[in-house]
Amino acid sequence: MPPIIDETKLHAFVGKMLGDLGGAMSVPTVRIGMRLGLFDALARSPASAQELAVRAGGLHDRYVREWALAQAANGYVEFDPASDRFSLSPEQAMVFVNRDSPVYLAGAFELVAAMIEAEAKVEDCFRHGTGVRWGDHAGCLFCATGAFFRPGYVNNIVQNWIPALNGMEARLRGGAKVADVGCGVGFSTLLMAEAYPESRFIGFDFHAPSIEEARRHAQDHGLADRVTFEVAAAKDITEDGFDLITMYDCLHDMGDPRGCAIHMRRILADGGIWMVVEPIAGDAPADNLNPVGRLYYNASTMICVPTSLDQEVGEALGAQAGEQRLARIMREGGFASVRRATQGPFNMVLEAR
Template identity: 40%
Template sequence: MGFAEKVMNDLGGAMASVLAALGVRLGLFGALAGGPATAKELAGRAELAERYVREWLWGLHSAGYLEFDPGSERFTLPPERAAVLADERSPLCLAPAYGLVPPLAGMLDEVAEAFRTGQGIPHEEYPDGLYRAMERMSASWLDTMLVEQWLPAVPGLTEALERGGKAADVGSGSGRAVLAMAQRFPGSEFTGYDLHKPNVDRAAAAAADAGLNGRVRFEATDATTGLAGPLDLVTMFDVLHDAPDPPALLAAAHRALEPSGGVLLVLESNAAADAQDNRGAPGTILYATSTLYCVPSALADGGPALGTLGLPFAELAELAGRAGFASTEEIPLRSPMNALYLLRP
């Protein structure tokens, strides 16, 4: 009975996640963050049908997301919950993560077949909604932490970029990290490398819109052979564990870095040294993402498919040492999901 209760709670969480994904897509959390509302009032704010909104409200009230006042018949999203569900400028915002649920669940047939055959699933077979959700997730920390906290945590790095340095982002996606750094350091040059051509096209368009084309470029190039130095900074954000050849990618970064002061920043999942210690909600979320996306797509690229939690500190340090790096250290983060590492040549 105790385990049956756990399963019921997990199923309830899965259903709540789908309702939350719907709420994020329709702007319901943002509308409710504006103040308490009845179903009719919230439907008016969001320009939606009241009957649907009412059922959504009761569903997430049942899940413990919302509060309800019987006297006024109004639902409330308290400010501390709004910071997690409605404010994408907040470093604690988890709303974009709900966007992973529908596209990953929609790939169950393909993943089940991959289980039977052992084959991978190419990136292009996943729906575009998955990549949009990933971009929004990364934006929650790139926009609030990268230039304000992570780069200043490396002694001398911001000064080098302010003087006019050169940096590269490997697996640059739609260019969020590159654009954030380029805007902060107008005297430096930045290059983004990504194997997925649609990502490069989106990033180039974003750079043009931001007026950064003169010192920002994006290339649909394999960084293991195309990374050009000498560079003051190379970044790999949630990239290395999915790479077709992680040792070769680290070796390429080592060759490209300026020997006396260049650094490599690697963001990876916060993985325990022993897989059995990756427990609880963070481990479940990351292993599910790994099963449904990271392992299949990495296998399709011919990679070792390390998995989302496949690079704990000791494993990364060992790979870095073999690639020629002299030191690997962790930069403290207040995050249950991510770990940031600093590698020096």
């Protein structure tokens, strides 16, 4: 006997799917708009499609009109039918134009594109239980990841996260030695170095192209005299005596987080702090079936789990590991005290001593 279909539930579910598919189809048009400067140009003042095409550098106005109507249908720009002009609200500009806004999301669209590009590689991993080496997922996953996390780091590391660590901000202002492990392209390292000029910072990452990019950023920001970047996996770092070790959104990506925790304890100075920033998550999977958990579980399926399974041990914690599991791993590494120092809508900050 065929199942009985509840028409109300079916229509509600199809409505949800239309919204989801519309969001997915917006990814390429948003990326084009970002690259061509269309959002930036529209932020100056309202414009017709023809005016916007000229303002953005002489683009083809028929393409620009279709693009602008797509963004209006997305709800990403405003459209006034009476004047046939488009505009960007202050709130929309926070997402698409203001690069230091905490909700600037250009990197998120790049990350989605990188996930789609790596689809075939990850699908093969499902069949064989293998992984995908970091940097091999897509053309520039590490660039997209850096851009995705940058707004959160710009608005939280110095303002909220480090001040939540007991006594650490004063030590940094006085001069401390800091390791930023899993630093990627160096955004987090350089933000700390700019805020605490008396301290010395070393960024470590096992991905050589990321370190090359980080070194370029250090030169561009005039910080190469106080900030160095080295290619090294977490367990291979030979230098020690660090007053602060930071890990931003990377412990769950490691193949051997327990081995990493043990080594962090070895290289930390007496009285030092290990700060671990991880995606916000409840300890039970059911706690994470929400919009934020949805983003993290999907990204974790395509990026975090394959990255970890490519490494030794292959713990594959995933981006929704939860505080209890992470704290247990940190304590097994020899840390007597682990506490949640602070949290935000997307991250939690764990302090280990």
